[in-house]
Amino acid sequence: MRFIDPFTEFDRIMQGATGPGTMPMDVFERDGDYMVRFDLAGIDPDDISLTVEHQVLTVTVERQWEDTEDVNWLVRERPSGRHSRQLRLSRKLDAAAMKASYDNGVLSVLIPTREEAKPFSVEIARDVPLALDN
Template sequence: MATRYDPFADTARWMDEILGSVRQAATPALPGMPMDLYRSGDHYVLHIDLPGADPGSVDVNVEDRTLTIRAERTAHTDADVQWLARERPSGTYVRQLTLGRGLALDVIEASYADGVLTLTIPVAEEAKPRRIEIQHAPSRTVIGSAGTPAPALGEQPTT
């Protein structure tokens, strides 16, 4: 039985051993923060997945109408570890959203549980739909004598 020799397999193995730490630093860009956004009554709810992020590193701020969410996931680093596969990205996650008008940005609520950041953004009072009541004015009926036409608006009746 003939065996097949692949010189590139040995080269790839050597490259992994020699340049392993350099190649790990050049990991592809972190994936975006997947999110769900919906309106429930008079507020919007935003759920953002941040798996493995340290809760102390999660930062949410609003400047003007830009909402910025930042979180960090640190890599597991031990000197005596030989990595066999390292596919989970680490580093800083950042996502920015431009918010529309009519939101109460000063009362946003945030919570973080089970790797999911939840933001609740209320609709501002002035942006909430409201019903405008129509007032009915009493109708004016001018009664004139049988042969006398009713005076026009602003005229004095003749006697």
């Protein structure tokens, strides 16, 4: 009789999507502005880098561990080293006005929409002919 542990299979499948070194994130939009949140539990804020180049937002983190040469590891799932994640930003977003904060292991990045990219209404004049001025 063959025994299949459904949790082991689930872990194997999920490892590919959210394996060590990945940064789980949420992205949502409200009133045309975008919020991106990254889970970075245990990362020192000084070890987080947030850059934008050619409309690509890059988050880079580095997790350093104390010297553990004389340790016999039984389980070591928390990633160490340097990890990054990139997001391509729409040209309608104002990357220069971006704001970021780090609180309780969550990096939050607010990316506003450029004013000229926000929808607006045009007033329609009545009984006024339009002409091109030379």
